[in-house]
Amino acid sequence: MSAESFQGRTIADGTAAGTVLRSTEPISFYGAVDIETGEFIEEGHQLEGENVADRVLVFPRGKGSTVGSYVLYGLAQRGNAPAAIVNAETETIVATGAILGEIPCVDGIDVDGLADGDRVRVDADAGTVEVLSE
Amino acid sequence: MALALTADEEALLESDDPAVRKSMELLVRLGDIYGAAEMVEIASAQASGISYKSIGDPGVEFLEGFAEEGAEVRVSTFANPAGMDIERWEEMGVSPEFADQQRRIVAALREMGVTISFTCTPYLAGNLPRRNQHIAWAESSAVSFANSVVGARTNREGGPSALAAAITGRTPRYGLHLPENRTPTHQVHVEPSLETQSDFAALGAWTGRIVEDEIPYFTGIDDAGTDDLKALGAAMAATGAVALYFVEDITTDDAPPAAGQGTGVESLTFEPTDLADEYDELTDTEEADLIVFGCPHSSVEEIERVADRVEGETIEGDLWVCTSRSNKAWADRMGHTETIEAAGGSVLSDTCNVVAPIEEMGYESTATDSAKAATYLPGFGNQQVKFDDKLAILEEATK
Numbered sequence: 001m002s003a004e005s006f007q008g009r010t011i012a013d014g015t016a017a018g019t020v021l022r023s024t025e026p027i028s029f030y031g032a033v034d035i036e037t038g039e040f041i042e043e044g045h046q047l048e049g050e051n052v053a054d055r056v057l058v059f060p061r062g063k064g065s066t067v068g069s070y071v072l073y074g075l076a077q078r079g080n081a082p083a084a085i086v087n088a089e090t091e092t093i094v095a096t097g098a099i100l101g102e103i104p105c106v107d108g109i110d111v112d113g114l115a116d117g118d119r120v121r122v123d124a125d126a127g128t129v130e131v132l133s134e
Numbered sequence: 135m136a137l138a139l140t141a142d143e144e145a146l147l148e149s150d151d152p153a154v155r156k157s158m159e160l161l162v163r164l165g166d167i168y169g170a171a172e173m174v175e176i177a178s179a180q181a182s183g184i185s186y187k188s189i190g191d192p193g194v195e196f197l198e199g200f201a202e203e204g205a206e207v208r209v210s211t212f213a214n215p216a217g218m219d220i221e222r223w224e225e226m227g228v229s230p231e232f233a234d235q236q237r238r239i240v241a242a243l244r245e246m247g248v249t250i251s252f253t254c255t256p257y258l259a260g261n262l263p264r265r266n267q268h269i270a271w272a273e274s275s276a277v278s279f280a281n282s283v284v285g286a287r288t289n290r291e292g293g294p295s296a297l298a299a300a301i302t303g304r305t306p307r308y309g310l311h312l313p314e315n316r317t318p319t320h321q322v323h324v325e326p327s328l329e330t331q332s333d334f335a336a337l338g339a340w341t342g343r344i345v346e347d348e349i350p351y352f353t354g355i356d357d358a359g360t361d362d363l364k365a366l367g368a369a370m371a372a373t374g375a376v377a378l379y380f381v382e383d384i385t386t387d388d389a390p391p392a393a394g395q396g397t398g399v400e401s402l403t404f405e406p407t408d409l410a411d412e413y414d415e416l417t418d419t420e421e422a423d424l425i426v427f428g429c430p431h432s433s434v435e436e437i438e439r440v441a442d443r444v445e446g447e448t449i450e451g452d453l454w455v456c457t458s459r460s461n462k463a464w465a466d467r468m469g470h471t472e473t474i475e476a477a478g479g480s481v482l483s484d485t486c487n488v489v490a491p492i493e494e495m496g497y498e499s500t501a502t503d504s505a506k507a508a509t510y511l512p513g514f515g516n517q518q519v520k521f522d523d524k525l526a527i528l529e530e531a532t533k
Contacts, residue, residue, distance in 0.1 A: 009166075011163060011167075012163070035191075035192055065188075066182070066183065066272075066292030066293050066294065067183060067188055067189055067190070067193065067293075069292065069293075069294050070183070070189050070190070070192040070193040070196050070293075070294075071192055073192055073195070073196050074190075074191065074192025074195065074196075077192070077195055077199075090167065091167070092164055092167065092292055092295065093292065095160075095163055095164060095167060096160060096164070096292060096294045096295060099156065099159055099160045099163060100156065100160070100196065100294060
């Protein structure tokens with residue numbers, strides 16, 4: 001079993017384990033995710049058709065409208081939020097949404113080091129992502 | 135933690151009040167992301183994300199939840215426009231379902247102590263900062279005005295971060311709060327004479343696209359009134375993300391920066407052909423079923439100009455003149471509102487064409503003198519746009 005571990009930076013506290021859902025494209029949450037279901041609805045996006053609920057969502061960074069923060073909050077309220085968020089570089093929209101929605105979040109992690117389906121443990125308090133199995 | 139907190143600030147981070155604690159946590163994290171060494175106390179805040187159209191049900195839930203947790207602003211906090219004139223929404227064509235949700239937002243804001251100003255021009259409506267004052271404002275056009283025309287200090291806050299700053303009375307000291315980050319990066323020489331507010335808007339749209347989030351210094355502008363600067367700043371903040379600009383002898387006594395190779399300041403020239411081309415760039419159509427003025431919200435002078443032009447005439451199509459409720463009070467008192475409405479137009483307060491659900495009201499094309507509106511309407515409002523000077527638009531509409 002791989003004991004690979006990555007050290008990043010705490011953005012929003014908490015710990016969670018889950019299966020990676022990875023995008024190599026940035027995500028603008030406003031208009032991209034259906035908060036009622038957790039489904040990724042943005043046409044043409046790499047993650048279109050996937051469901052973010054309880055996944056460890058890995059993507060380079062957020063972008064777009066600050067309303068995206070409220071989308072992350074809305075997902076959390078409905079139990080459809082990712083288990084954790086892992087970024088290369090978290091910007092204010094995702095940081096704000098993760099904090100308000102109480103979704104563990106770390107950045108400073110190379111998103112190419114993780115793959116769809118990897119089972120990982122995110123310890124956002126320590127800023128780490130540990131691969132449990134690939 | 136890279137950010138140093140005072141004892142008071144540590145206490146906020148450990149507050150029993152969840153809204154205070156979450157707000158402080160958010161600001162500290164944002165401060166870390168931006169490399170702030172410390173927090174700074176603020177004198178006022180401007181909250182964005184007020185329209186139900188913009189924030190939707192998740193936004194309503196968040197604001198209500200925050201209010202329920204006891205969130206209360208500690209500094210004067212004004213608010214951006216809502217999705218409707220809160221008194222005349224039905225007349226506007228807004229649905230009762232939308233109105234209900236918007237009213238929930240209004241109630242939550244009230245509970246938090248936010249001033250129900252509902253304007254993007256707080257500086258014209260009772261919240262005027264002073265030079266060098268630290269504030270935390272969202273709303274890109276207001277940020278531009280406060281930094282550039284007033285000389286206050288604010289970053290381009292987002293809705294939640296501005297609210298968090300209002301609740302804690304602080305914001306991380308980074309970006310435009312620091313004097314060393316307030317120097318020009320571009321010198322823009324303006325060749326043509328700018329005759330109308332829409333000329334200033336066009337200059338802004340052109341500049342914003344090139345300069346993006348940096349800091350232009352304009353030379354060659356002979357004169358500019360408050361409304362002209364309002365239009366210039368709003369346009370640059372819409373096509374780009376300009377939060378601070380300088381206009382020689384008008385907003386600053388500082389000499390133009392040394393520009394060109396080796397200086398670190400890029401030199402640009404805005405030519406007469408650029409001005410003409412910009413009008414074309416911002417226009418998709420010659421037809422308009424709606425005319426909108428007041429993006430940013432109109433001053434009393436602008437409303438008077440519209441009233442004088444349409445007095446005794448009949449306007450073809452619909453006309454919205456959007457303004458703050460306080461400016462509308464003067465327009466009402468002076469008879470301008472009555473004049474405009476007699477001609478078939480409406481003077482609306484609390485809202486605007488960008489955050490009202492205009493696409494649900496049956497309009498397909500809009501004429502405006504605002505480059506900001508011309509930039510946002512195709513995406514947010516599904517509109518075709520005609521960009522031109524106010525009087526030219528009214529000339530067409532009263533033929």
